[in-house]
Amino acid sequence: MPPLPVNPRLPLSLPLCLYLLFLAFAAPVAAQQADGAQLFARRCASCHAIEPGATGGAPNLAGVIRDSLGLTGTKFGCGLAQCGACTVHVDGAPVPACQTWISDVEGSEVTTIEGLSPGGTHPLQRAWIAGQVPQCG
Numbered sequence: 001m002p003p004l005p006v007n008p009r010l011p012l013s014l015p016l017c018l019y020l021l022f023l024a025f026a027a028p029v030a031a032q033q034a035d036g037a038q039l040f041a042r043r044c045a046s047c048h049a050i051e052p053g054a055t056g057g058a059p060n061l062a063g064v065i066r067d068s069l070g071l072t073g074t075k076f077g078c079g080l081a082q083c084g085a086c087t088v089h090v091d092g093a094p095v096p097a098c099q100t101w102i103s104d105v106e107g108s109e110v111t112t113i114e115g116l117s118p119g120g121t122h123p124l125q126r127a128w129i130a131g132q133v134p135q136c137g
Contacts, residue, residue: 061105062086062097065112073113088112 065074065088074097077085081096088097089111090104116122120129 059101060098061088061090061095061100061102061110064102065097065110071112071114 062074062076065071066076074088075085076098077083079098081099084096086097087094089095089109090100091108092111113125113128116125120126
C-alpha cells in the first residue's frame with residue numbers, strides 16, 4: 001500500500017488526528033466485576049464474561065480484548081506503550097492496553113473502537129476506514 005500523501009500545511013499527523021477524534025467521540029464500554037467474572041459490555045449490547053484464569057495467558061488488557069473477546073480494533077504495535085496502536089480509554093483516560101494489567105481495570109469503563117457504534121458508522125470508525133489505518137486486525 002502506498003503511503004498517504006502528506007500535506008505540509010497541516011501541523012497534525014493522521015494518527016494524531018484520529019486520536020483526537022477518538023477523544024472527542026468515544027463512548028464507554030463497561031468493564032465491571034460481577035460474580036468473580038470480568039464483564040465487558042459493548043455498546044452494541046453484546047456482553048462477554050471472562051472467568052478468572054481464562055484470559056488465554058494474556059495478562060494485559062490488549063491481549064484479553066483481542067484474544068479472549070475477539071475485538072481486533074485494539075492493535076498490537078510496539079508492545080512498549082510507545083506507538084499508541086493499543087490505546088483504549090479506561091474511565092475516560094487514554095491508556096496503553098499493552099501495558100495495562102487486566103486486574104487494573106476491574107470496575108472501570110473501557111472504551112475501544114468497537115464500542116463507538118455497531119456497523120462502523122461512527123465518525124471515528126469512518127475516519128479509520130477513509131484513512132486506511134495501517135494496523136490490520
